[in-house]
Amino acid sequence: MMHRLAFLAGLAGLIALWALAARESLPAILPGPLAVARALGLLVTDREFWAGTLLPSLGRAAAGLGLAFALGAPLGLAGWRWPAISALLAPVRLILMGIPAPILAILCILWFDGGDITVVLTVAVLLLPVFQIAIAEGMAAVDPQLAEMAQVFRVAPLRRLHRIVLPAVWTAFGPALRIAAANALRVTLLTELLSGAEGLGSAVQRAQSWLQTDQLFALVIVILALIGLAEAALTRLLRERSRP
Amino acid sequence: MRALLLFLALIPLPALAEEILLSGPPIWESAPLIELVETQPAEGVTFTFRPWASPEKLRKMVMADAPLLAVAPSPTAAVFDANGIGLKVISATITEASISIVGRGDEVASLDELQGASLALPFKGYLPDLMMRRIAAPGPESWQPRYTGSLVTAMQLLLAGKVDTAMLTEPMATLALTQDPTLVRRADLCVLWREATTLADCPPAAAVIVNATLYDRPEIREAYRTAFAALAGDPGKAAGLLARHFPDMGQAKEGFVRIRALDLPMPERADALARFYGAILDVEPAAIGGKLPDPDFYGK
């Protein structure tokens, strides 16, 4: 209770400072909290924003995340089972993990169509190594003693997967997923900014160049909220999973 | 020692020259500014040129106390004005034949003849997109936008065969044509624009703006016009000037020679610029700040 009050007081103080600072400058440079709230209201009640901007971006981020998992998980499994495969993939993985996201985005824009495919592929390629490593680490974390016990008692494969393999994989995969989900959104925005594909990224760009700073702030709030929501949901999932 | 200092202090200093900052992006319209730097025609004034890389950087220069004369996309000038950032337009520039629709196929007289071809152009809501949308709404019957991050990307997509057509400015259009002989100039945007808007002028896409420190300086305007006239008579010369600040523009000469550049002095030709804003207002009010600029903006 005390903590919550202190948090609210801090927030109120921040908004008051913001309002004061906004009175001293042009709305185009620093819009006040009310103007931003109004812009946010307009934004979230605008069908076109949901259909034409937010959902395409979220869809791309989710598709990229899904593709990264679909490719990274089998590779991680294969690398765990046959270490030679892991060694074979290591150079590609090192390149992918070392390459800065904007450069990869630019290359993907050049090689692919510049629209959905580019964004999805950029996200997927950047996150693939994350999943590959997480799955391999998770599989290595399976307790061999418990696996043997299940083998002796001839426990059904599905139950073994559910009770022994998945909890172990989750210890490495859960945190990786949390990082990957937030990064999927960040990379989506970046690629949209660079490629011109319609979505949150280009909406940010447009709001900036048209000096619709209130809308820009509103967009930033939406983006922060999305990343926060994704992180909170996954944190909760993680906590539930690891609860005894 | 003390005597020497005293002596130095007594020497009358020469009056410090006023420094005026010039700024623009790597486009033909910036070349007259660099010509000013080269010739330094105004007495007691030193012109220096520093490019702006983003509208945000330009905004900061406009709002600074230092005298500034800059080339900006005309919509950006209007957006600044609508948001209370003090500036005036002293000229607008039309560069006829500088924007082409390049692609594979025949020449077209209207966008309907593209029959739904995909057309690469930079960001939605930027000037090329706004002009295209004013000429004809996109759709399967006319043209379908493929937004890219930059003009260069648009050209690359065209060369890679990933799009049917691209909207390219000079020197990119000429460059693309020399790279791939199967490409042709299918239309001049200026011709399409006149046809669709029934306006007499091609789009004055660039505005020459000054901040408050330079509102009443006829000699600066005069110097700009002289520099502009010199380049308009020999448009290819712009390539060499731009190359001093944008090395890539060294090869732009071939593309620039076909440009016909017109200066619209303000406030005399304010009507032409205002009509252009009117046309943009029809398709995307936010792109010019939601309203037409006041007469004050043109220095009336």
Place this chain on the structure above:
Amino acid sequence: MILFAAEEAGLHYPGRSDPVFLDVSLTIHDGESLRLTGPSGTGKTSLMRLIAGLERPTTGRIATLPRRIGMAFAEPRLLPHLCVMENLMFVAPRADRDALAMLEALDMADLRNSAAGSLSTGQAQRVALIRALLVRPGILLLDEALGGLDLPAWCAARDLIHSRRREDGFALVEISHDPARLLVPDARTVSLA
């Protein structure tokens, strides 16, 4: 009926200089009682793992392997995040009444919803024993599985094993270091050296 038969089986772990054991021939019949003895490091546990099918001989052959095995390892090997009942259901999902009855027999019914990770070693060992009995094994393998129990608890465990054995008639193979605590004192002894 023969449950397990090894013919001149030898086991040599890769990377070790010496084999664990060589030329072990062993037959285990239905309902038989067996004790594996020998100094430590002579491969008692390895032989038990061979019987359980967890190891394959590197020489010789295994002619028969037991079908339904109940095994309690030296470590309890419970799933730490699951409660006691969930651990028991893990190997025998439909035997909940049987599980509860055995927990009551060992005076542990109160612990049925406790997390396995929170149990003491002795409690965990008893749960592991119940798990091994719950599958109604044809052979019960106990690898020092009751070492952590105090005497009353050990006696209760022994009684439970015997009463289940009267019902199910399983063979019993035991490794125990304590000659005072043998489940079947007159069991056949297999000595490894």
